[in-house]
Amino acid sequence: MQYLTLNLRSRFPWLLGMSLFLFAACSTQEMDELKPVIPDETVPEAPSGANNYSRDVHIALGNPSNAQASSYYYWNYLMKKEQYALSYHSKRGAPNWVSWHLDPTWLGGASRSDYFRTDTSVPAEWYRVSSSDYKYTGFNRGHMCPSADRTYNSTDNSATFLMSNIIPQSPDNNQGPWASLEDYCRQLLDAGNELYIISGSYGSGGTGSNGYMKTIANGKVTVPNRIWKVIVVLPWGSNDVSRVKTSTRVIAVDMPNTQGIRLNTWQAYKTTVDAIESRMGYDLMSKVSASIQSVIESRVD
Ligand code: MN
Numbered sequence: 001m002q003y004l005t006l007n008l009r010s011r012f013p014w015l016l017g018m019s020l021f022l023f024a025a026c027s028t029q030e031m032d033e034l035k036p037v038i039p040d041e042t043v044p045e046a047p048s049g050a051n052n053y054s055r056d057v058h059i060a061l062g063n064p065s066n067a068q069a070s071s072y073y074y075w076n077y078l079m080k081k082e083q084y085a086l087s088y089h090s091k092r093g094a095p096n097w098v099s100w101h102l103d104p105t106w107l108g109g110a111s112r113s114d115y116f117r118t119d120t121s122v123p124a125e126w127y128r129v130s131s132s133d134y135k136y137t138g139f140n141r142g143h144m145c146p147s148a149d150r151t152y153n154s155t156d157n158s159a160t161f162l163m164s165n166i167i168p169q170s171p172d173n174n175q176g177p178w179a180s181l182e183d184y185c186r187q188l189l190d191a192g193n194e195l196y197i198i199s200g201s202y203g204s205g206g207t208g209s210n211g212y213m214k215t216i217a218n219g220k221v222t223v224p225n226r227i228w229k230v231i232v233v234l235p236w237g238s239n240d241v242s243r244v245k246t247s248t249r250v251i252a253v254d255m256p257n258t259q260g261i262r263l264n265t266w267q268a269y270k271t272t273v274d275a276i277e278s279r280m281g282y283d284l285m286s287k288v289s290a291s292i293q294s295v296i297e298s299r300v301d
């Protein structure tokens with residue numbers, strides 16, 4: 001890039017300025033790690049200012065389990081919030097999946113609310129999980145949509161502490177590779193991307209700091225065996241679904257809900273979207289054309 005710039009500098013001085021801008025936008029480490037997702041010619045303006053989110057943006061790529069907003073669907077109940085969308089499983093006392101859009105409009109100065117609380121929009125005929133259900137269990141109240149992804153204002157941040165966004169997560173998973181991947185997502189944002197993220201869990205039986213458990217809260221909350229996440233990386237722009245191509249970077253991970261993995265990297269748990277789909281019986285990214293899905297869902301990042 002520098003070579004090109006030097007040769008063209010006399011005739012195209014603006015190229016030098018643009019190259020410097022691109023270098024400034026990425027730290028050296030990010031330059032090494034990232035695929036070149038910033039286009040060469042133009043860098044679109046980053047979204048900024050007030051959130052202009054709509055209730056459907058979080059599942060713009062699709063509703064993977066065809067969740068429905070009717071309490072008949074006690075195993076797959078669709079809940080849409082301003083800040084994220086999810087499928088809730090009333091017998092597991094936890095979400096099947098949570099899906100959210102992450103771009104710079106979601107980030108700001110709000111501090112971590114830590115106000116873990118019952119989600120009273122869970123239908124009244126079901127058990128409503130409370131924060132104290134996790135007390136002394138040895139499991140963290142693990143966010144699916146992370147607190148740090150919703151800091152534009154205190155309302156957004158507080159919404160991530162609803163127990164419908166929380167699963168019993170082993171401390172070493174939550175504070176180890178899982179946290180590293182959450183941080184990495186926000187680095188991708190700083191490098192000029194917007195992300196579609198979906199995260200879920202499956203199976204029963206995990207190991208926390210008090211040992212192995214299949215359930216907590218007198219059986220009302222299932223401890224998952226595995227926790228997964230899929231991240232679709234797009235450069236800033238509009239018409240997001242139509243911009244997902246065979247070259248689009250997709251990160252998929254599937255991690256054990258256990259102790260002893262705190263020092264492991266998130267990269268150790270990379271998998272394919274296809275593997276997650278087949279385990280869950282879902283179709284992720286269903287709004288993307290089948291031919292593109294077949295390429296990006298079978299590729300390990
Ligand atoms: Mn966490």
Ligand code: MN
Pocket residue numbers: 277282283284285286293297
């Ligand atoms: Mn799919």
